[in-house]
Amino acid sequence: MGVGRKNKSQPVVDPLAATATEDDVRRELDEFAPPLRPVRKPPPKTDPTPPASTSTDAAKSDAPKSTADAKDLKSQDFPARATPPIIGKRQSGYQVVFRQSVLDEIHAHARGHIEVEICGVLVGNVYHDDSGPYAYIEAAIRGNDAVTQQTQVTITSETWSKIHETLEREHPDQRIIGWYHSHPGFGIFLSGMDLFIQDNFFNAAWQVAFVYDPVGHDEGVFIWRGGRATREPHLIENDTGAANVGGANAGAVVEIQRRIDLLENRVHWLTTAAIFLLAVALLWRLSVISRILCAG
DSSP: OOOOOSOTTSOOOOTTSTTOOHHHHHHHHHHSOGGGSOSSOOOOOSOSSOOOOOHHHHHHHTSOSOOOOGGGOOGGGSOBOOOOSEESOOOSSOEEEEEHHHHHHHHHHHHTTTTSOOEEEEEEEEEEETTEEEEEEEEEEEOTTOEEOSSOEEOOHHHHHHHHHHHHHHOTTOEEEEEEEEOTTSOSOOOHHHHHHHHHHSOSTTOEEEEEETTTTEEEEEEEETTEEEEEOOEEEOOSSOTTSOHHHHHHHHHHHHHHHHHHHHHHHHHHHHHHHHHHHHHHHHHHHHHHHHHO
């Protein structure tokens, strides 16, 4: 699905860039075709001159913009489907189920670029079982061609267009459940810009955000609760060749793999440190030899 621009004379301001302002986003949402529109349009400004800031105004500014809450989702609004065999405990209410193959894809994407952030979208559907609605993440589409930096990622209009083309071509019966991005080395949370993106582009009660740290080997999913994106446990379907393994054993396999990844990361840093110390020792020895020769 292509993305068109009504007025080509104005420069493109990426609505997902870390430097974009709220006014930039509103302007870009009016310029781009429907695929880039948020689920909820920001309310129009009624007074161009804001009143002087007070303590009450400051408190309001801290209030969440979205009113989305996953607890408001009704089972009857989504098709019935039993949850697949999962690692983790299915609780009452809205939860997110990832295929292990999707997590592997996200991990591989992030580990291939640990010096910068990467991003993409989560694809699947929302169903319900006896415990209530749940999101079933069956695929991920990489945000290739996004502009990546160490602590931010910018999704361009071209990237969005390719994502929607891939969605229509490879996953015609599914929808974008949310987005994912990496935090290489600085943990699992949603930054101010992440929250802004979530509030403006993924603000349906069933939409989620997923963050993965390829250095710290941690990950987390964020679900709308009371208008705030809140981190909660996610469930995993083991679809990567160990389907006949029981839940406890499958969980052990995943834990072992996590520890292997962590060990590999430590070995990498220890090797780097050893090489550095060896180089320092070599230079020191050469310096000593040079001083002896000069003294002689």
